[in-house]
Amino acid sequence: MAGTTRTPTNLTQGAKADAGIGASTLRPDGTLKVTGEFAYSSDMWHEDMLWGFTLRSPHAHARILSVDTSDALAQAGVYAVLTHDDLPTEHKKYGLEFTDTPVLADGVVRHHGEPVALVAADHPETARRAAAKIKVEYEELPVVHDEASALAEDAPLLHPGRDDHHAHEVPHPNIVHRQPIIRGDANAAARRADVIVTGEYEVGMQDQAFLGPESGLAVPGEDGGVDLYVATQWLHSDLRQIAPVLGLPEEKVRMTLSGVGGAFGGREDLSMQIHACLLALRTGKPVKIVYNRFESFFGHVHRHPAKLWYEHGATRDGKLTHMKCRIVLDGGAYASASPAVVGNASSLSVGPYVIEDVEIEAVALYTNNPPCGAMRGFGAVQACFAYEAQMDKVAAELGMDPVEFRQLNAMTQGTIMPTGQVVDSPAPVAELLRRVKALPLPPENQWESAGQTADVRALPGGLSNTTHGEGVVRGVGYAVGIKNVGFSEGFDDYSTARVRLEVVAGEPVATVHTAMAEVGQGGVTVHAQIARTELGVQQVTIHPADTQVGSAGSTSASRQTYMTGGAVKNTCEAVRDKALQLGRRRFGTFHPAWATAELLLEGGKVVTDGGEVLADLADVLGDDVVDLELEFRHRPTEAFDIVTGQGFGHVQYSFAAHRAVVEVDTELGLVKVVELACAQDVGKALNPLSVVGQIQGGTTQGLGLAVMEEIIVDPKSKVRNPSFTDYLIPTILDTPTIPVDVLELADDHAPYGLRGIGEAPTLSSTPAVVSAIRAATGLALKRVPVRPEHITGV
Amino acid sequence: MRVTFTVNGREQEADDVWEGESLLYVLRERMGLPGSKNACEQGECGSCTVRLDDVPVCSCLVAAGQVQGREVVTVEGLADQARERGGRATDGTTLDQAKGWQAKPHGAQAAQPGQLAPIQQAFIDAGAVQCGFCTPGLLVAADELLERNSSPTDADIREALSGNLCRCTGYEKILDAVRLAAARQDEVV
Structure with missing residues (x-):
């Protein structure tokens, strides 16, 4: 095989690229990817290099009585076998918010698939076979698998002696975090209601199902440190968790982002990072770990399954009076991002509506189920499914059109959230509903239009040829949602960008260096666009993301274009100022405009705001290099009060609305989603092509949750379907056309007025599809995913 | 064991292959061709799709020994294969129709025209690539579709690509890309 290593490379935008923000420039990594x-x-x-393999627990809750690695170590080709006893320092746990997750099981396993031991060998199959020879003796323990078993008097405690920052606030040690929000007087307001509607809803456990498996390469360094190439969402957060376990200072753990095959929240937590480093440092050889799909289902956290109880009241003229809700999220065995998911679920539980009197409670549980944490939509997805079902139900009770009812109660700029936060940027909820409703409906009976015989590909059941149209009923449903953007609740959420401007081969060239994880969203594309807009250069090089530059924060919470895009803009502005200072020094005496006019960089030249060219940027720079690294912050937020839930908790809000058209084979319970239209406010579309791609992708994940996707966990807390054979994500046949209407109402607080867009389309997609199925079938359908048996009743 | 087969027109050899190794593993780890992807390794996602004696297969499900003496084309060989094939007359949708999604080719890629197969260029131009992990398999499958059906309907495209999972795009821009490649095929002639 050619070469000794294969590692990430610089990305350069082609010389023809001249478009800045607002243009649909193409991905700089596109050619390499195709x-x-x-x-x-x-x-x-x-x-x-060696191959690492992870031995995982077959039980959800068990005591480890003994571990015997001698047979495994005796295998030819095996270089190391590590267990908890081999960890090099007293730091034997890690975690995003709480440090509660053992690097390797510490005498107890708390969920199915928990890592117990590691093997390094010269071939992946040798490592797998050696792992099978590790003898682990378990004593099974009773499992905690739901709220009743978690809070029972004799419930086993998942983490006795908790010392995390929520430990002293929670009503029970098996509750990770509890966030109430009380505003107004819901009981008094309920007396004004002409109708009161209650409902109980359930959301199944969804998997991110990113296609690129957890994987990476750890290379031991000559200085005793390690170079780590991985796919992650936040390099510096990984680094903070990895270095103490290895007993190394952070500067000796050099992380470089390698290509990331999707993330969707599933790479916020560590997976193989520490394991690969431990094996590399133990063996002195490079170690590669690649999970297969089976292992990947155990290798990352999932979306919290939820049970939600809601009560809404309304007056006869269609105004909502009050809302009460209780949301129970299953956090599984370790905390991961559960506290923040609770914060989102509670603070966004009202949805994009004006309701002044509310009583809200959200909790996350510790159980022996698979750990749950971040997934696109992050607590807001679960709430949106429930409150949108309630909106349809209240509208039906009042005899009102469900869209008009929503519009009548829709929030606007100036609305006060249940947390007391005033929404101080556009909130075009009614307008998004109007737009999505105004789109033309797809023609009826499309399976007939092709010819005499039915085209079964356009029917529920598809090529299974289960119907030619008989028993097929169409339904249309609507939903709208609200998502926060950025890290909330007082978190110091910043990003860093380093920008270098210099002359290369006679041309001014900008190099943008950030630690932003490009996971497919197109951050690298917009960074180059921003650099072109601010510096007026054509040639922009995107340096690989690594820990040699300051933190970019996480590629999550719809925040990266806002935050690292904002950081690139901010640094470019400072670089431009420095370049103009150079220009004034060199050429200031030649033209008075250097001192008096507003100066810009455009098309490789220094120009006045009146359009007069003063100098070539290349001449201004000469042999000088302008190179700056600066941090960028959004406006500060506050924690939610632990009793009342009041506080300026969120940075920005994001809104999307969907209309779903479905056709249901009512005899077999098969659903064909015919069209799933979306309208979304994006503030400013920095790259319209990428914006639409994000909206369509998020919409499709919502469709998956509506009718296909669920990790099945049995009563013993074991995962039953860890494969793409049994966990189904939408194929191109399951996914309909997705017309998108993009609205751009600027948020004055944000760079270029943009709004984070990645998550909002994942919220309302699910309830819109289920609303359409309800319209077609007349069924209540309180749980997602909706399965055929829920429709046929057998 | 030793396995010898033709990859993208060149004979390649791998030594010390364990009998359980898949074609995918040998391509990626022994021949320096990591373009074929390992998203599921159980024949469900299509990210490892290659042509084996012209037929699209999941290379994760093919034992390397089965490929002895046969011909494999991977994503790394698509551009060469397209050049050899040349253009053909078709009666498909027009280029203008295919561009209905309004992508604008600002910032064309570093690769020069002709370095990429038409289907590869179409995926870039249409915005069909996000994380890109599904892309190599989709390209091989879509290229095979256009080889046997130069003007596919949307239903044909969906059927042909139904074995390839994508988690990022919602497939709309993948459809755009295949429509665009088909329409450009017409323009060539």
Whole structure:
């Protein structure tokens, strides 16, 4: 095999690229990705590298009585076997918010698939077979699997002696975090209601199902440190958790982002990072770990399954009077991002509506189920499914049109959230509903239009040929949602960008260096656009993301274009100022405008705001290099009060609305989603092509939750379907056309007025599809995913 | 064991292959061709799709030994294969129709025209690539579709690509890309 290593490379935008923000420029990594040359984390390769493998618990809750690794170590080709006893320092746990997750099981396993031991060998199959020879003796323990078993008097405690920052506030040690929100007087307001509607809803456990498996390569360094190439969402957060376990200072753990095959929240927590480093440092050889799909289902957290209880009241003229709700999220065995998910679920539980009197409670549980944490939509998805079902139900009770009812109660700029936060940027909820409703409906009976015989590909059941139209009923449903953007509740959420401006081969060239994780969203595309807009250059090089530059924060919470895009803009502005200072020094005496006019960089030249060209940027720079690294922050937020839930908790809000058209084979319970239209406010579309791609992708994940996707966990807390054979995500046949209407109402607080867009379309997609199925079938359908048996009743 | 087969027109050899190794593993880890992807390794996602004696297969499900003496084309060989094939007359949708999604080719890629197969260029131009992990398999499958059906309907495209999972795009821009490649095929002639 050619070469000794395969690692990430710089990305350069082509010389023809001249478009800044607002244009649909193409991805700088596009060519590498279509030729197969783009180096994903599972493509990392090093001469003489070993393969790591993880032995995982077959039980959800058990005591480990003994571990015997001698047979495994005796296998030819095996270089190391590590257990909890081999961890090098007293730091044996990690975690995003609480440090509660053992690197390797510490005498107890708390969920199915928990890592117990590691093997390094010269071939992946040798490592797998050696792992099978590790003898682990377990004593099974009773499992905690729901709220009743978690809070029972004799419930086993998942983490006795908790010392995290929520430990002293929670009503029970098996509750990770509880957030109430009380505003107004819901009981008094309920007396004004002409109708009161209650409902109980349930959301199944969804998986991110990113296609690139957890993987990476750890290379031991000559200085005793380690170089780690991985796919993650936040390099610096990984680094903070990895270094103490290895007993290394952070500067000796050099992380580089390798190609990331999707993330969707599932790469916020660590997976193989520490394991690969431990094996590399133990063996002195490069170690590669690649999960297969089976292992990937155990290798990352999932979306919290939820049970939600709601009560809404309304007057006869259609105004909502009050809302009460209780949301119970299953956090599984370790905290992961559960506290923040609780904060989102509670603070967004009202949805995008004006309701002044509310009583809200959200909790996350510790159980022996798979750990749950971040997934696109993050607590807001679960709430949106429930409150939108309630909106349909209240509208029906009042005999009103469900869209008009929503519009009548829709929030606007100036609305006060249940947390007391005033929404101080556009909130075009009614307008988004109007737009999505105004789109033309797809023609009826499309399976007939092709010819005499039915085209079964356009029918529920598809090529299974289960119907030619008989028993098929169409339904239309609507939903709208609200998502926060950025890290909330007082978190110091910043990003960093380093920008270098210099002359290369006679041309001014900008190099943008951030630690932003490009996970597919197109951050690298917009960074180059921003640099072109601010610096007026054509040639922009995107440096690989690594920990040699300051933190970019996480690629999550719809925040990266706002935050690292904002950081790139901010640094570019400072670089431009420095370049103009150079220009004034060199050429200031030649033209008075250098001193008096507002100066811009455009098309490789320094120009006045009146359009007069003063100098070539290349001449201004000469042999000088302008190189700056600066941090960028959004406006500060506050924690939610632990009793009342009041506080300026969120940075920005994001809104999307969907209309779903479905056709249901009512005899077999099969659903065909015919069209799923979306209208979304994006503030400012920095790259319209990418914006639409995000909206369509998020919409499709919502469709998956509506009718397909669920990790099945049995009563013993074991995962039953860890494969793409049994956990189904939408294929191109399951996914309909997705017309998108993009609205751009600027948020004056944000760079370029933009609004984070990644998550909002994942919220309302699910309830819109289920609303359409209800319209077609007349069924209540209180749980997602909706399965055929829920429709046929058998 | 030793396995010898033709990859993208060149004979390749791999030594010390364990009998349980898949074609995918040998391509990725022994031949330096990581373009074919390992998203599921159980034949469900299509990210490892290659042509084996012209037929699209999941290379994760093919034992390397089965490929002895046969011909494999991977995503790394698509551009060469397209050049050899040349253009053909078709009666598909027009280029203008295919561009209905309004992508604008600002910032064209670093690759020069002709370095990429038409289907590869169409995926870039239409915005069909996000994380890109599904892309190599989709390209091989879509290329095979256009080879046997130069003007596919949307239903044909969906059927042909139904074995390839994508988690990022919602497939709309993948459809755009295949429509665009088909329409450009017409323009060539």
